[in-house]
Amino acid sequence: xxxxRMFRTCPSTGLVYHEPAEKLIRWNAVxxxxxxxxxxxxxxxxxxxxxxxxxxxxxxxxxxxxxxxxLDMLVFWIIFFEIAxxxxxxxxxxxxxxxxxxxxxLGFWLMIVxxxxxxxxVFRGDSSVMFTSYAPMGAHPAFYLGLILFAVGALxxxxxxxxxxxxxxxxxxxxxxxxxxxxxxxxxxxIAVFTIASGAIILIPTFLWSIGLVDYIDSLMYRTVxxxxxxxxxxxxxxxxxxxWYAIAAVVFGAKPMSEKVSRTAFFLYIxxxxxxxxxxxxxxxGLTSNWxxxxxxxxxxxxxxxxxxxxxxxxxxIEVAQREKGFNRGLFEWLRKxxxxxxxxxxxxxSLIGFGFLGGISGVMMGTEQLNLIIHNTIYVPxxxxxxxxxxxTLAFMGLTYFLxxxxxxxxxMFPGMAKWQPYVFGLGMMSFSLFMMGAGTLGVPRxxxxxxxxxxxxxxxxxxxxxxMMGIMAISGLAAVVGGIMYLLITVGSVFLGKKIQTxxxxxxxxxxxxxPKPVPQPVAVSHAGIGTAGFVAPxxxxxALVFLTAFVxxxxxxxxxxxxxxxxx
Amino acid sequence: xxxxxxESPLDVDDEPVPAMQxxxxxPFLLLFIGIAMPTVLYIVWxxxxxxxxxxxx
Numbered sequence: 001x002x003x004x005r006m007f008r009t010c011p012s013t014g015l016v017y018h019e020p021a022e023k024l025i026r027w028n029a030v031x032x033x034x035x036x037x038x039x040x041x042x043x044x045x046x047x048x049x050x051x052x053x054x055x056x057x058x059x060x061x062x063x064x065x066x067x068x069x070x071l072d073m074l075v076f077w078i079i080f081f082e083i084a085x086x087x088x089x090x091x092x093x094x095x096x097x098x099x100x101x102x103x104x105x106l107g108f109w110l111m112i113v114x115x116x117x118x119x120x121x122v123f124r125g126d127s128s129v130m131f132t133s134y135a136p137m138g139a140h141p142a143f144y145l146g147l148i149l150f151a152v153g154a155l156x157x158x159x160x161x162x163x164x165x166x167x168x169x170x171x172x173x174x175x176x177x178x179x180x181x182x183x184x185x186x187x188x189x190x191i192a193v194f195t196i197a198s199g200a201i202i203l204i205p206t207f208l209w210s211i212g213l214v215d216y217i218d219s220l221m222y223r224t225v226x227x228x229x230x231x232x233x234x235x236x237x238x239x240x241x242x243x244x245w246y247a248i249a250a251v252v253f254g255a256k257p258m259s260e261k262v263s264r265t266a267f268f269l270y271i272x273x274x275x276x277x278x279x280x281x282x283x284x285x286x287g288l289t290s291n292w293x294x295x296x297x298x299x300x301x302x303x304x305x306x307x308x309x310x311x312x313x314x315x316x317x318x319i320e321v322a323q324r325e326k327g328f329n330r331g332l333f334e335w336l337r338k339x340x341x342x343x344x345x346x347x348x349x350x351x352s353l354i355g356f357g358f359l360g361g362i363s364g365v366m367m368g369t370e371q372l373n374l375i376i377h378n379t380i381y382v383p384x385x386x387x388x389x390x391x392x393x394x395t396l397a398f399m400g401l402t403y404f405l406x407x408x409x410x411x412x413x414x415m416f417p418g419m420a421k422w423q424p425y426v427f428g429l430g431m432m433s434f435s436l437f438m439m440g441a442g443t444l445g446v447p448r449x450x451x452x453x454x455x456x457x458x459x460x461x462x463x464x465x466x467x468x469x470x471m472m473g474i475m476a477i478s479g480l481a482a483v484v485g486g487i488m489y490l491l492i493t494v495g496s497v498f499l500g501k502k503i504q505t506x507x508x509x510x511x512x513x514x515x516x517x518x519p520k521p522v523p524q525p526v527a528v529s530h531a532g533i534g535t536a537g538f539v540a541p542x543x544x545x546x547a548l549v550f551l552t553a554f555v556x557x558x559x560x561x562x563x564x565x566x567x568x569x570x571x572x
Numbered sequence: 573x574x575x576x577x578x579e580s581p582l583d584v585d586d587e588p589v590p591a592m593q594x595x596x597x598x599p600f601l602l603l604f605i606g607i608a609m610p611t612v613l614y615i616v617w618x619x620x621x622x623x624x625x626x627x628x629x
Contacts, residue, residue, distance in 0.1 A: 162599060162600070162603070165599050176597075177593065177596065177597050178597075183596070186599050186602065187602075187606075190599075190602055190603050190606035190607070191606065193603060193606070193607060194606060194607050194610055194611070197607070198615065201615075218622070220622050221619065221622050224615070224618045224619065224622060225615060225618075225619070228610065228614055228615055232610070264596050265592075268595075268596060268602075271602055271605060271606040272605060272606070272609050273609070275606075275609075275610035275614065276609075276610055276613055276614050278610075278614060279614060279618075282618075287621070287622055287625050288618060288621050288622070289621055292617055292618055292621055295613065296613065296614055300613065
């Protein structure tokens with residue numbers, strides 16, 4: 001079969017698009033946004049039900065809607081978009097053809113069918129088993145089958161990504177190492193392969209159990225292996241959105257990583273250790289020893305946390321250096337004040353970085369400590385944490401990337417540019433507040449997932465303090481603000497892609513392999529001089545101060561929770 | 573796309589590539605590490621502990 005060698009170059013960005021890769025990126029991105037739309041409507045219903053003053057849905061509908069919301073957001077929206085990011089970081093950034101486009105389409109359609117089958121199973125009403133679907137709570141067989149089909153499709157997409165790396169190397173479309181952003185995507189793809197394999201290990205027997213071919217699924221075995229899928233799927237996000245941070249910093253500021261070696265080593269720490277953090281979901285489970293729990297969640301997870309702190313330092317550091325070199329060199333924070341805050345790609349990325357670090361990161365370390373985990377286990381603190389990581393961190397970063405992709409990938413002018421300036425703030429600040437008050441209510445013991453926090457009519461009722469109800473109310477109002485931000489994003493993206501004014505660019509043309517060979521690299525100086533910028537010997541003093549603020553908040557919050565733990569169960 | 577002539581042997585950089593960079597430049601080695609480590613430390617170790625729980629009599 002003839003290899004498609006049709007490419008086009010975007011005149012404004014210089015990015016090179018391979019025809020099948022461009023189509024696949026578009027279709028995956030559109031599928032992602034459709035999942036976000038469905039998941040967003042369901043988010044509104046969940047929020048209005050968990051708001052004690054409104055308490056919208058009856059229990060059966062609440063659990064159905066919560067199940068669908070979890071799957072559409074945590075699995076389908078995120079992974080469709082991540083596959084688009086993988087193809088972008090391989091084919092587009094390496095300026096090469098996508099390997100095996102036919103297989104990539106097979107993977108895409110398997111993912112579509114899987115997502116549809118799973119959603120149908122949930123909306124039938126007999127699979128309200130939550131995102132975690134803990135056995136022995138059983139769902140309709142189609143629920144598991146849909147997830148398995150989706151996972152197989154995503155796995156095919158990951159191998160298309162690895163195949164594209166091979167093509168790029170064979171056709172010498174780049175010199176030396178792959179770009180850092182692509183390396184971050186390699187990290188995401190590796191974690192994805194482990195995640196999907198773990199999902200297959202547990203979901204295939206569970207599917208067989210649901211149709212009666214397997215007698216019994218051990219609940220602890222299920223939980224242990226399932227979390228290698230369930231939590232690691234969110235670690236794909238971390239690697240992907242950190243790559244997006246580097247990409248947006250490079251696009252908006254021309255920022256270069258402060259140290260490629262350090263950033264790559266941080267990604268390597270993710271590859272080795274990030275998935276092990278899955279164990280923090282099992283810290284309260286009997287049966288697994290403290291050795292296993294503490295090794296996975298503390299020793300190993302802290303190395304992954306170290307990597308996140310490295311990225312959290314180097315991305316703003318690179319932006320600060322780039323800004324100071326442009327002349328914004330006064331004081332500690334002129335570089336930040338003069339940043340393009342009305343550019344939604346930047347504002348989304350920067351809020352993603354701050355929210356992920358201060359809210360998601362710090363709370364994640366607290367939750368990952370075996371003793372402290374007891375304070376908040378199975379409370380609404382847990383969704384508070386992962387809304388800070390997955391929604392503020394990943395979704396906001398992906399939204400920022402979308403604003404960059406609309407003109408270059410979809411070749412459309414962005415509609416509602418005024419609204420786009422505000423969208424990251426409405427969504428980001430709403431979601432940060434939502435996560436924060438969820439965590440506050442969780443610290444007071446409000447349970448996660450539960451339809452009614454008052455436990456009305458139950459034998460073992462519990463009287464929460466008024467503060468808990470106040471926090472749940474503020475959480476819901478913040479959630480409504482975030483939903484408005486989500487609607488703004490959907491209006492802008494869907495409007496731009498389908499109704500936006502077309503941007504005329506040169507069309508696809510055939511490019512022979514020999515013409516795609518990367519030019520010989522220009523020798524670079526070993527040490528880059530930053531003479532004349534920064535203060536007191538620091539090239540990025542503002543970032544250094546931000547890092548100190550972060551560390552102070554981290555240490556204080558961590559030890560405050562130890563103090564809090566000591567008051568939970570008074571001994572006398 | 574860039575037009576570039578094929579490299580001549582003289583163009584090849586003869587400086588040795590550091591070992592760590594060779595590891596980081598090999599996606600399939602990284603794939604192996606990224607699957608083997610959590611499989612052993614999380615799944616296999618965890619499953620062995622569960623299997624080792626005494627059965628109630």
